[in-house]
Amino acid sequence: MKNAYVTGASQGIGKEFVRALAKNYNVILVSRTIADLNKAIAEIEPTAKGLLTALSFDLSKKKSQEDLAKILEKDPDFELLVNNAGFGTVGEFASLDLEKELDEINLNVKALVTLTHAALKEFKKKKKGYIINVASVAGFLPAPGSAIYAATKAFVKSFTEAIHEEAHPHGIYVQALCPGLTHSDFHQRAGIEKSKYPSFMWQDASEVVEESLSALRSNSAVCVTGTVNQGVVGLTGLLPRSWVRKGAGKFMDTSGK
Template sequence: MSIVTRLFTWIGAAMGGAFAWKLLQPEFVQRSPSRFLAGAEGGRDGRPPIALVTGASAGIGAAFARQLARAGYDLVLVARRKERLTALADSLRQQHAIEAHVLDADLADSDDIERVADVAADVSEAGRLDLLINNAGFGTVGKYADLPFESQLDMLHVHLAAPMRLMRAALPGMLRRRRGGIINVASTAGWYPLAGNATYSATKRYLINFSESLQAELEGSGVCVQALCPGFTYSEFHDREPYRASGFRREQLPAFMWQTAEAVVAASLNALGREVVCIPGAHNRLIALVGNFAPMGLVNAVWRRASPV
């Protein structure tokens, strides 16, 4: 082995080791709170800052709403199910004496995306939009050639078009204020191009790459971006019809693979401004690490054995 080959081998090993340590390190539980949870600044009128959360009616979105209300944020809650949003908003107003506004919208619909974007722009221009949480999403189960194309197009709208439009609406006001945070909820599926999840995993990979690129553009601006990559999370996500019809059951996976939505959100908010890619849980960081180095043929062979598709 030549000296040059050895040198590159050592460099590669060092980089791989550093990357592994970064992914497997403990959560931020011992660090001081994120600046977005400590001494949050209000708008020009001195009122509390606002967080806009999409997909807020259940799961990770509702957990974001609860934790941000507890931290003193006023909220704009976005989802399709108005009744669920209204019940959550009423509960948070009573518990935390905050303002919570309900905006029922289907982010698969272009007109609804624009309607939410107008609200985001207005709140941002008023200097009160501190956080934008792009959480809305859904999954499908099946091979791309067998699934209705409309459902895949809806996924592109919800996972990509809506976050991009809302970020574009929110950023001008955040940049003028030199303060703001954006969290794009991706997934550990973004590390794996998996059979049966072609569109889902591709959209999540896009969110990760876009978040990293956008953060590089915003360096030094006072605005930070995060791609949140949860794994299996206790929520309604896997209770929906495509997963029930496929025969998927939570008990098929070991308990350590699952996290609560509250734990995922706590890790995300604590890491905001510190980590561009947040992967809650050591087991999920290991999954992402494997996804970077394992041959995709091997990964998909294993996946096909476990997948209902």
Template sequence: MAPTALITGATAGIGAAFARDRAAAGMDLILVARDAARLDSFCAELSQEHGVRATAVPADLTKPAGLAAVEQVLTTEPIDLLVNNAGLGLNKSFLKSDVEDELHLLNLNIVAVMRLTHSALPKMVERGKGAIVNVSSVAGFAATMPGSTYPASKAWVTSFSEAVGMLVKHRGVRVMALCPGFTRTEFHERAGIAAHQMPGFVWLRATDVVRQGMRDLQKGKLVSVPSVRYKVAVGALKITPRAVLHRVMPRGAKSMGRTVGDSQ
């Protein structure tokens, strides 16, 4: 029986790259996304191309019913790899955002990650094998997007993954936070980031992010930062005085086409 990977946010960007990578490795797939038609089409494509079983689970992870449906799969099926990739950002200053939109972000970026990890771990620990990749971001290493709660949510994902990873690493289970920088996906379009205003060298390819992430997972790393340039950037963020970051980050946000403060 082939090992099985369950991937959320699976129809685009890093999630789709994970699906293609794991299908090419011979893993069966359980793919989760909101768009049922797009999901069915993608599953059929992967099954035909790689000869694996690809099962669609249409679900909105911000809704109790959608989250419960995926939790049921995790507690009843032998899942070897869980990739918590689904997430979102808001293109609004906290002063202008709607509290329901903020809760929507927190429910997807934090609550869903916690609950699906909590559902998957017991059976993995019982079997003495399995892995979870929680897709975070380099944005979580500092308040890189002034006025946004997105970096805070990703800081939580990274810290949570490290903590749980330390808990289960001696039980044959690996948990890792994958922290990419700017990656060419639909996410940045939805987040209102003006890609054309940014130099090409900052952008990563989703396939490269996934390959590096899987290599780091095999090495037993708790945190993976793909690309040397982003490793250097994260190192710099960690040693730069907060007062300096507080002056620099608003200017960086403007260069991405984002407005900070009370103007949105």
């Protein structure tokens, strides 16, 4: 069996990627908290066909990004990468802690770019490989109240679409995955009140993963999951940009007004 690496693998969307990929791959799970990784492994192992291994890295740190990139480059069986680790912050940009905002860029953008670079170099030699970079519906919107998060996801989407075209002639499949509201701990970590959003807007992480892997088989460059999110993304392309900005700001508003 070949090896798949999933970052942010201990919970949420990452854990569901591990569960699905473990049917066909040995999966290396990466995140910071080793206890949570081991818990995820214990949960998934009974249904897994491949081996599951935990690697603890804080991918907001340059050294960790480089160390993991070296591991990918040295793994002869490396075939699939899911760059999923990411977090969001909410609030007016000027009032947020700058160090945390910069860490968000380090994790959501720099780690993803570093690992994508390592993966592409190896996959080009093998003329085969798969990369899923987790962006978001937020990548289609400038979002007042979540300016850095939406900007990081716009970067991931644009970067990944470009890489998709570059990689295609080498037999490498690259996808920007754009989920909308997905049940996980993400919102609690970001300080977002989940009950603010109606239930029809939410997907389960397993649905997101199923749609992503199905789209990967047909080498779709961008996978927007769920019909509601596809509708939202379609509208953003039709409405005046000022309406899109203001609408996204209302959507992100966590002040309770």
